[in-house]
Amino acid sequence: MARIQLQNVKKAFGKVQALDGISLDVKDKEFFVLFGPAGAGKTTILNCIAGIAMPDEGVVKFDNDVMNLIDPAHRNVAMVFENYALYPQMSVYDNMASALRSKLYKTDEAEIKERIMWAAKTMKMENLLERLPSQLSNGQKQRVAMGRALVRTPNVFLMDEPLAHLDAKLRNAMRTELKEMQANLGSTCIYVTHDFMEAMALGDRIAIINEGKIVQIGTGDEIYYMPCNEFTAQLMGDPQINIVKAEISGTDKEYSITIKVNGEDVVMALPSDSGVYSKFSEINPDVVDLGIRPQNVKYSFEPKDGYFKATVYSYESIGNKSVIVAECGDYQLRMIAPNGLNVAIDSEVYIRFELDHAIFFDAEEKTYIVRYDEASFIALAAAKEEE
Amino acid sequence: MKTGKQKVLDVLKNILLIIYAVFALFPLIWMILISFKSDTEVFTTTFVFNPTLANYQEVLLRSDYGRYILDSVIVSGGAVLVSIIVGVPAAYALARYNFPRKEDLAFQILSYKFAPEILVVLPLFMIYQKIGLYDSYVGLIWVYQLISLPLLIWVVRGYFEDISVEIEYAAQVDGYSWYQIFFKMLVPLIKPGLVSSALLAFIFAWNSFTFPLILSSNKVYPVTVAIMKYLGTDSAHYGQLAVASTVSALPAVIFALCIQKHLVRGLSFGAVKG
Numbered sequence: 001m002a003r004i005q006l007q008n009v010k011k012a013f014g015k016v017q018a019l020d021g022i023s024l025d026v027k028d029k030e031f032f033v034l035f036g037p038a039g040a041g042k043t044t045i046l047n048c049i050a051g052i053a054m055p056d057e058g059v060v061k062f063d064n065d066v067m068n069l070i071d072p073a074h075r076n077v078a079m080v081f082e083n084y085a086l087y088p089q090m091s092v093y094d095n096m097a098s099a100l101r102s103k104l105y106k107t108d109e110a111e112i113k114e115r116i117m118w119a120a121k122t123m124k125m126e127n128l129l130e131r132l133p134s135q136l137s138n139g140q141k142q143r144v145a146m147g148r149a150l151v152r153t154p155n156v157f158l159m160d161e162p163l164a165h166l167d168a169k170l171r172n173a174m175r176t177e178l179k180e181m182q183a184n185l186g187s188t189c190i191y192v193t194h195d196f197m198e199a200m201a202l203g204d205r206i207a208i209i210n211e212g213k214i215v216q217i218g219t220g221d222e223i224y225y226m227p228c229n230e231f232t233a234q235l236m237g238d239p240q241i242n243i244v245k246a247e248i249s250g251t252d253k254e255y256s257i258t259i260k261v262n263g264e265d266v267v268m269a270l271p272s273d274s275g276v277y278s279k280f281s282e283i284n285p286d287v288v289d290l291g292i293r294p295q296n297v298k299y300s301f302e303p304k305d306g307y308f309k310a311t312v313y314s315y316e317s318i319g320n321k322s323v324i325v326a327e328c329g330d331y332q333l334r335m336i337a338p339n340g341l342n343v344a345i346d347s348e349v350y351i352r353f354e355l356d357h358a359i360f361f362d363a364e365e366k367t368y369i370v371r372y373d374e375a376s377f378i379a380l381a382a383a384k385e386e387e
Numbered sequence: 388m389k390t391g392k393q394k395v396l397d398v399l400k401n402i403l404l405i406i407y408a409v410f411a412l413f414p415l416i417w418m419i420l421i422s423f424k425s426d427t428e429v430f431t432t433t434f435v436f437n438p439t440l441a442n443y444q445e446v447l448l449r450s451d452y453g454r455y456i457l458d459s460v461i462v463s464g465g466a467v468l469v470s471i472i473v474g475v476p477a478a479y480a481l482a483r484y485n486f487p488r489k490e491d492l493a494f495q496i497l498s499y500k501f502a503p504e505i506l507v508v509l510p511l512f513m514i515y516q517k518i519g520l521y522d523s524y525v526g527l528i529w530v531y532q533l534i535s536l537p538l539l540i541w542v543v544r545g546y547f548e549d550i551s552v553e554i555e556y557a558a559q560v561d562g563y564s565w566y567q568i569f570f571k572m573l574v575p576l577i578k579p580g581l582v583s584s585a586l587l588a589f590i591f592a593w594n595s596f597t598f599p600l601i602l603s604s605n606k607v608y609p610v611t612v613a614i615m616k617y618l619g620t621d622s623a624h625y626g627q628l629a630v631a632s633t634v635s636a637l638p639a640v641i642f643a644l645c646i647q648k649h650l651v652r653g654l655s656f657g658a659v660k661g
Contacts, residue, residue, distance in 0.1 A: 052556045072559035079560045085553035089575045102562035148557075 009058035033203030252281035297335035307350035455613035466531035482547035535588030542584035
């Protein structure tokens with residue numbers, strides 16, 4: 001159990017800058033999620049913490065002790081590898097016992113057995129213990145890899161997409177299990193994922209990583225409601241947030257936006273909000289990127305007041321709800337709809353934005369400007385912080 | 388149920404295999420037959436003759452044959468041992484580390500096997516004379532590395548490359564030192580490759596003729612060269628020659644039979660996805 005700090009860590013592989021000045025401060029007993037697209041450098045961060053990769057620059061600290069020159073064996077970390085890395089010549093049981101049988105973490109066999117049985121039970125794989133890794137499916141291997149980490153009492157658990165290969169039902173069960181387990185074990189955990197749901201469900205805090213840099217660190221809510229730029233906004237949320245170029249007009253009494261839909265201008269008045277209005281009067285933008293989540297886009301198949309017209313591009317189910325994608329010229333809008341609608345492709349659909357949930361981004365820099373109700377979200381984040 | 392056509396095919400397949408087996412084994416059988424014949428019967432009989440153990444007595448009891456075999460064992464065994472000690476770490480380095488001109492180096496090692504032995508043996512002869520390695524165990528073991536080392540390095544390197552590097556990382560994280568990882572995790576995984584290539588290297592070294600013929604004389608007398616003794620200038624004792632050859636083939640055969648279960652590949656598959 002330890003606090004993990006990274007200070008300005010840089011790592012290059014040949015000409016590729018895998019990590020470009022990563023600074024993190026993971027609190028003791030925190031469940032910290034690294035979230036980002038493939039190739040962002042998430043695994044390299046874990047490798048630097050585990051000691052497998054040596055940072056070119058920067059400092060890795062466990063509880064204020066600089067660990068840069070400590071080899072992986074002496075760091076006491078437990079790691080779940082993305083490709084499992086099970087020892088092929090050993091049975092599942094021996095795989096899980098391997099760390100506890102090493103000279104450094106020597107434990108007596110009775111205790112080892114007890115812990116393995118516990119881990120096997122939580123992972124629902126008691127029947128697999130005698131098998132060799134080659135006799136397991138990918139999902140089973142992944143559970144063994146998890147089990148091998150869980151039997152230990154390390155400074156930190158490092159998990160590299162440990163649920164990626166499980167089937168959906170087991171993944172959901174394990175997600176719940178994992179969160180509870182981590183709370184019970186009282187251990188620090190750094191968890192890499194590219195699944196937005198996992199990141200939101202598990203992370204006490206989430207760090208968004210892109211191209212070797214940290215884009216944003218915050219609680220799931222913070223990042224979801226106040227993404228620091230369009231990249232984060234698009235990453236967090238499924239279906240993806242809609243981002244539409246909008247011209248701003250008006251004065252500090254009343255602002256309205258104009259968007260282009262299939263070549264025609266659509267003007268919408270911005271609801272009054274002290275935060276948004278004062279920000280706009282301060283920076284006076286001509287054009288902004290309007291971010292609006294699919295659940296805040298309302299639709300109708302009849303012409304309605306305040307609705308603008310577009311055509312249906314697709315209608316697909318995503319489980320308990322569906323997504324309508326509407327064609328609006330050079331961009332598309334996604335919106336949430338119930339299942340079982342009879343929607344014909346290319347038919348007309350009428351759309352309205354719930355602008356009081358909008359997020360505004362700088363049209364040039366793509367960075368966050370302001371959102372509706374900002375003050376209450378800041379207050380919410382602060383309240384969580386205090387917990 | 389097998390159809391009639393399949394049955395015919397099976398029978399045909401077996402007949403072909405039997406023919407091939409006879410073809411492949413016939414020289415061996417012939418040699419063994421000769422080893423039981425007296426000198427007079429060698430040329431006059433084929434399968435019907437009066438078997439005699441005289442040749443065996445002559446070779447095994449009344450000559451230095453035991454010493455020749457022992458020399459062969461020492462030289463070939465020593466060569467393989469040195470190859471393992473040197474070759475396994477070299478193979479690991481070639482598989483895991485990146486350094487400038489790595490592939491060139493690997494290819495150069497392999498290229499030692501390309502050159503005909505006769506090409507290098509004359510300069511080696513002069514060098515060995517000068518530095519005192521001529522007619523010594525060390526000298527032969529050293530030169531046998533040209534035969535055994537490239538083979539071993541290239542086979543074992545392939546095995547190391549098949550082991551995902553994450554397995555090593557996992558073992559490091561589990562608290563093992565590099566040497567523990569190497570012997571506990573990696574050696575079991577490369578064992579099939581190591582055993583099979585060591586066996587092949589042993590057989591190649593055992594069969595080597597040019598090197599011991601020219602680089603040794605009296606003190607070290609491997610069996611391949613010693614067999615020539617039974618070919619006199621005036622008379623050829625084919626019976627004794629056959630005994631010497633038969634017995635000299637035995638160690639390799641026994642060796643191969645003992646470790647054939649290790650010659651199964653496939654242990655390192657399945658632990659890593661993809």
